[in-house]
Amino acid sequence: MSTNFLVVIPTRRRLATLRWALKTCLDQDYDNFQVAVLANACTETTAWLRELNHPRVSVMESKADLPMTDNWERIFGTPIAPDTYVFFLGDDDGLLPGALACADRLLRHYQTPILNWEKAEYAWPDIILSAYRNYASLRLGSGIEIRESEPFLSAAHRLRASYSEGPSIYSSFVRAELLQQIHDDADHCFSRPCSPDVFSSFALSSSVDHFVRCRFSPSVNGASGKSNGISYMHDFASSTFTSSPIHPAIVHAPSVLIADSDALLNARDALPNRFAKYHFDFAALLTALADDAQRIGNSERGVQLVAAIDEIARRNSLAGPPTRIAPPAENAAARDNGPRFGFVAKEGRLTIDLSRLTPLMSTMRARRSACSIH
Known part of the structure; x- marks a missing residue:
C-alpha cells in the first residue's frame, strides 16, 4: 500500500514564490498526497488558492496576523491519520521531481518514522544578498545512511553539529503520530522557540534512536527576498524574529548559532527527560560567537555579536572570551564575498x-x- 503524505506550507503574503512552491508539489508523479496551506493574514493568497480550487489543496486561513510559531501550531488542530507522513515546505522552497514517489519506496522499505535528507539550495533573484542571486547548490550523492540520534545530539550540545544535520521537519518526512506525540508531551512545543523548524530537528531526534538519512536531495531550500532566516542574519534591525520570545539564557543576535541554541535550549525545557544525559556548553557557544565576530569584523553585525557575547556571559555567570573585532581592511579576505562556484x-x-x-x-x-x- 502506498504511503500517504501531507505537505504543509505555512505562508504569509508571499504569493509570488508560493505559486512555484505549490507547483512543485502538484507536478509530482505520485497520487497519494495532500497539501495544506496555512495562509497567515494574506487575503490575496487565500483568494488565489480559492480560485485555484485544486482537489489536493486545502486552505487554512487566519484573518489575524499570527506569529510564525502560532501559524505552525494550527496544523495540530486538524485531524491527520497517524500513519500519514508530514513534511513542512517553505513558501519559497520546492520539491524536486519524483520526490514523493522516491520517499514512498524508501519508507516502505525501511519502515522508519523519519526519512531525512540534506536539502539542495537556491537563492531567488530578489534575495537581499546580491552576490548569491540565482545561486544553486546540491550534493551529487546517492545512497542511504542510518544516523544515530545520540551522537548528533551530543555534538549539538557542544556546538559541534548544526540542526541541519538532524531531522528538521523542513527536511524530513515524519510519521504524524510521532509529531503529535512530541506536540502533546511538550505542551504545544512548536510555539516556544523563534525557529520551530530548528526546534523540530532536536525534538524529533530525541524521540528516536536513529533515523534514515538520504545522501541526495528530494527538496530545495529557497532563500528569497522575504526569507526570515536571511533577514535575521543580514538585516537584523528589520527582522520580525527579533520580536519573538527567546530562551532566557541567551539573547537575539545575527547568528545561526543563536537560532540553534534557542531551539535546543527550548527542546531541553519542553522535553527534559529526553535530554537529561546532555549538558549544554555555554562556553562553547561564546567561543563560537567570538569566532563569528572576528570573522565578520568591524561592522554593525560584528558589534551586535560582541554585545550578545557579553550579555550571554553575564546571564550564565561565565567569563566571555576576549573578542577583538578586526578593522575592515584587516578582515576583508574573511568577509563573505559570495559563493564559490x-x-x-x-x-x-x-x-x-x-x-x-x-x-x-x-x-x-x-x-x-x-x-x-x-
Whole structure:
C-alpha cells in the first residue's frame, strides 16, 4: 500500500514564490498526497488558492496576523491519520521531481518514522544578498545512511553539529503520530522557540534512536527576498524574529548559532527527560560567537555579536572570551564575498550560477542547431 503524505506550507503574503512552491508539489508523479496551506493574514493568497480550487489543496486561513510559531501550531488542530507522513515546505522552497514517489519506496522499505535528507539550495533573484542571486547548490550523492540520534545530539550540545544535520521537519518526512506525540508531551512545543523548524530537528531526534538519512536531495531550500532566516542574519534591525520570545539564557543576535541554541535550549525545557544525559556548553557557544565576530569584523553585525557575547556571559555567570573585532581592511579576505562556484569533490557538492547557465545553454543549443544544418 502506498504511503500517504501531507505537505504543509505555512505562508504569509508571499504569493509570488508560493505559486512555484505549490507547483512543485502538484507536478509530482505520485497520487497519494495532500497539501495544506496555512495562509497567515494574506487575503490575496487565500483568494488565489480559492480560485485555484485544486482537489489536493486545502486552505487554512487566519484573518489575524499570527506569529510564525502560532501559524505552525494550527496544523495540530486538524485531524491527520497517524500513519500519514508530514513534511513542512517553505513558501519559497520546492520539491524536486519524483520526490514523493522516491520517499514512498524508501519508507516502505525501511519502515522508519523519519526519512531525512540534506536539502539542495537556491537563492531567488530578489534575495537581499546580491552576490548569491540565482545561486544553486546540491550534493551529487546517492545512497542511504542510518544516523544515530545520540551522537548528533551530543555534538549539538557542544556546538559541534548544526540542526541541519538532524531531522528538521523542513527536511524530513515524519510519521504524524510521532509529531503529535512530541506536540502533546511538550505542551504545544512548536510555539516556544523563534525557529520551530530548528526546534523540530532536536525534538524529533530525541524521540528516536536513529533515523534514515538520504545522501541526495528530494527538496530545495529557497532563500528569497522575504526569507526570515536571511533577514535575521543580514538585516537584523528589520527582522520580525527579533520580536519573538527567546530562551532566557541567551539573547537575539545575527547568528545561526543563536537560532540553534534557542531551539535546543527550548527542546531541553519542553522535553527534559529526553535530554537529561546532555549538558549544554555555554562556553562553547561564546567561543563560537567570538569566532563569528572576528570573522565578520568591524561592522554593525560584528558589534551586535560582541554585545550578545557579553550579555550571554553575564546571564550564565561565565567569563566571555576576549573578542577583538578586526578593522575592515584587516578582515576583508574573511568577509563573505559570495559563493564559490564549481564542484567540491570532498563534499560531493556542485554550486552554479543559474543566471550564467541559461545563456550558456542557449549558446550550446544554437551551436548544435548550426552544426545540424551543415
